[in-house]
Amino acid sequence: xxxxxxxxxxxxxxxxxxxxxxxxxxxxxxxxxxxxxxxxxxxxxxxxxxxxxxxxxxxxxxxxxxxxxxxxxxxxxxxxxxxxxxxxxxxxxxxxxxxxxxxxxxxxxxxxxxxxxxxxxxxxxxxxxxxxxxxxxxxxxxxxxxxxxxxxxxxxxxxxxxxxxxxxxxxxxxxxxxxxxxxxxxxxxxxxxxxxxxxxxxxxxxxxxxxxxxxxxxxxxxxxxxxxxxxxxxxxxxxxxxxxxxxxxxxxxxxxxxxxxxxxxxxxx
Amino acid sequence: xxxxxxxxxxxxxxxxxxxxxxxxxxxxxxxxxxxxxxxxxxxxxxxxxxxxxxxxxxxxxxxxxxxxxxxxxxxxxxxxxxxxxxxxxxxxxxxxxxxxxxxxxxxxxxxxxxxxxxxxxxxxxxxxxxxxxxxxxxxxxxxxxxxxxxxxxxxxxxxxxxxxxxxxxxxxxxxxxxxxxxxxxxxxxxxxxxxxxxxxxxxxxxxxxxxxxxxxxxxxxxxxxxxxxxxxxxxxxxxxxxxxxxxxxxxxxxxxxxxxxxxxxxxxxxxxxxxxxx
Numbered sequence: 078x079x080x081x082x083x084x085x086x087x088x089x090x091x092x093x094x095x096x097x098x099x100x101x102x103x104x105x106x107x108x109x110x111x112x113x114x115x116x117x118x119x120x121x122x123x124x125x126x127x128x129x130x131x132x133x134x135x136x137x138x139x140x141x142x143x144x145x146x147x148x149x150x151x152x153x154x155x156x157x158x159x160x161x162x163x164x165x166x167x168x169x170x171x172x173x174x175x176x177x178x179x180x181x182x183x184x185x186x187x188x189x190x191x192x193x194x195x196x197x198x199x200x201x202x203x204x205x206x207x208x209x210x211x212x213x214x215x216x217x218x219x220x221x222x223x224x225x226x227x228x229x230x231x232x233x234x235x236x237x238x239x240x241x242x243x244x245x246x247x248x249x250x251x252x253x254x255x256x257x258x259x260x261x262x263x264x265x266x267x268x269x270x271x272x273x274x275x276x277x278x279x280x281x282x283x284x285x286x287x288x289x290x291x292x293x294x295x296x297x298x299x300x301x302x303x304x305x306x307x308x309x310x311x312x313x314x315x316x317x318x319x320x321x322x323x324x325x326x327x328x329x330x331x332x333x334x335x336x337x338x339x340x341x342x343x344x345x346x
Numbered sequence: 347x348x349x350x351x352x353x354x355x356x357x358x359x360x361x362x363x364x365x366x367x368x369x370x371x372x373x374x375x376x377x378x379x380x381x382x383x384x385x386x387x388x389x390x391x392x393x394x395x396x397x398x399x400x401x402x403x404x405x406x407x408x409x410x411x412x413x414x415x416x417x418x419x420x421x422x423x424x425x426x427x428x429x430x431x432x433x434x435x436x437x438x439x440x441x442x443x444x445x446x447x448x449x450x451x452x453x454x455x456x457x458x459x460x461x462x463x464x465x466x467x468x469x470x471x472x473x474x475x476x477x478x479x480x481x482x483x484x485x486x487x488x489x490x491x492x493x494x495x496x497x498x499x500x501x502x503x504x505x506x507x508x509x510x511x512x513x514x515x516x517x518x519x520x521x522x523x524x525x526x527x528x529x530x531x532x533x534x535x536x537x538x539x540x541x542x543x544x545x546x547x548x549x550x551x552x553x554x555x556x557x558x559x560x561x562x563x564x565x566x567x568x569x570x571x572x573x574x575x576x577x578x579x580x581x582x583x584x585x586x587x588x589x590x591x592x593x594x595x596x597x598x599x600x601x602x603x604x605x606x607x608x609x610x611x612x613x614x615x616x617x618x619x620x621x622x623x624x
Contacts, residue, residue: 119530120501228388257387257557259601284530287603314605328535330560332602332610336583337381337542340564344539 082108087140100126102302115293123302162191162242169251171231182219229260349376353411383566391575401428437512439522443504447496454492479510502533
């Protein structure tokens with residue numbers, strides 16, 4: 078069976094004034110249709126570089142990326158443009174990723190330029206309205222502007238925009254990191270609902286391993302550009318093999334102890 | 347009591363002339379060496395409350411009630427007096443360490459600035475003290491990094507510099523507004539450990555604002571839960587989280603990822619009731 082996303086031996090090096098930085102070092106991973114794959118690591122682990130390459134916003138130094146069996150970096154510019162409707166992205170900052178001068182309808186419809194037979198007029202409005210309702214907003218919100226919405230609502234708008242071309246793959250780069258926990262929970266539930274309804278696959282990038290546990294089927298742990306551990310989420314989190322994975326897990330704020338003095342006592346050697 | 351807030355109300359003027367109250371009568375007390383967590387969602391008024399204590403509310407804000415700090419009502423003293431207290435007696439740590447720092451000044455000079463202005467230290471002494479502070483917040487190779495600019499540092503290192511600036515004048519009270527929200531979980535854990543050590547070693551009082559009950563549980567002796575400008579409940583952190591008296595606190599607990607609240611579920615303190623506040 079062809080994987081929806083298949084990444085082999087991906088390496089990305091950047092030239093710096095004092096040498097070279099290997100942001101991704103021989104990373105291989107794959108994602109089946111309808112699955113959610115978590116990519117977890119700290120700042121500098123290469124997870125955003127990975128997202129940019131999967132979105133064809135950056136080129137690898139070596140290695141291949143196949144989406145739906147097509148080799149992403151062997152496509153002609155015209156073919157890449159057509160292929161782009163199959164993969165869309167949700168960014169971390171819902172304040173920076175929506176143009177404040179455009180109304181929500183126009184923002185959501187923007188990726189439609191990738192479609193040759195894009196709907197127009199009433200058909201287009203109907204598609205925007207249906208998507209707004211899918212993400213928990215109202216159809217008439219299409220006439221409003223980003224500043225009229227909260228951070229969580231803006232992220233819902235960004236998700237609607239990512240879905241308008243009916244993509245097969247959505248890349249979410251720290252899509253809930255800027256949100257309150259209560260709003261984060263709502264957005265995670267929304268992603269699970271949309272996966273069930275639209276059959277999308279998600280590459281879910283985060284530094285937060287407890288969020289991975291909430292929604293990801295499988296997980297990849299990156300450290301300094303290297304893949305250090307991967308597997309089904311439950312297996313990896315219940316029996317992490319790598320010290321780095323355990324370090325990420327231990328850093329999560331939990332209610333294992335409650336109150337400063339209790340934590341201090343637990344931390345004492 | 348070091349800090350005692352009585353019936354604090356804050357409202358803002360609209361351009362239309364209307365006035366909206368956003369903090370509706372908050373009361374709290376904070377003792378020396380004690381840490382208070384303020385938790386709530388966006389719009390709960392927690393940042394407005396912290397700006398009110400610092401006297402940094404914009405001109406369109408109106409306040410009533412009392413903020414007594416070491417016996418003085420901060421709402422009644424002139425701006426000149428607040429300038430003297432800010433930094434020297436009350437330090438603040440902000441959410442975004444990049445925008446809180448001056449990009450055109452080395453971090454050493456930024457830490458030394460307050461020491462020279464408030465304490466009249468010589469350039470040499472202020473630099474030595476800045477170095478000691480950088481070591482205190484565990485910046486590696488502090489003797490070299492003292493001459494770095496903020497853009498040459500990682501987010502976690504910048505926040506350490508922010509903390510060094512805030513504690514430079516040995517304030518009695520430190521206010522930290524979402525100090526770890528912009529950071530990775532691993533860096534967040536290190537920053538919380540540093541804050542804990544500073545409070546313990548220097549006897550500073552700390553108010554830490556967060557939307558994350560995991561962060562609050564780590565650092566706060568006592569917790570105030572806020573929603574839309576009102577107190578939902580307040581008390582010993584352990585009591586508030588293990589046996590919440592308000593549905594909104596339960597809603598915040600339920601919003602935590604299951605891994606984070608697992609140990610609480612195991613102790614059976616959660617009622618599991620879903621509160622709805624939307």
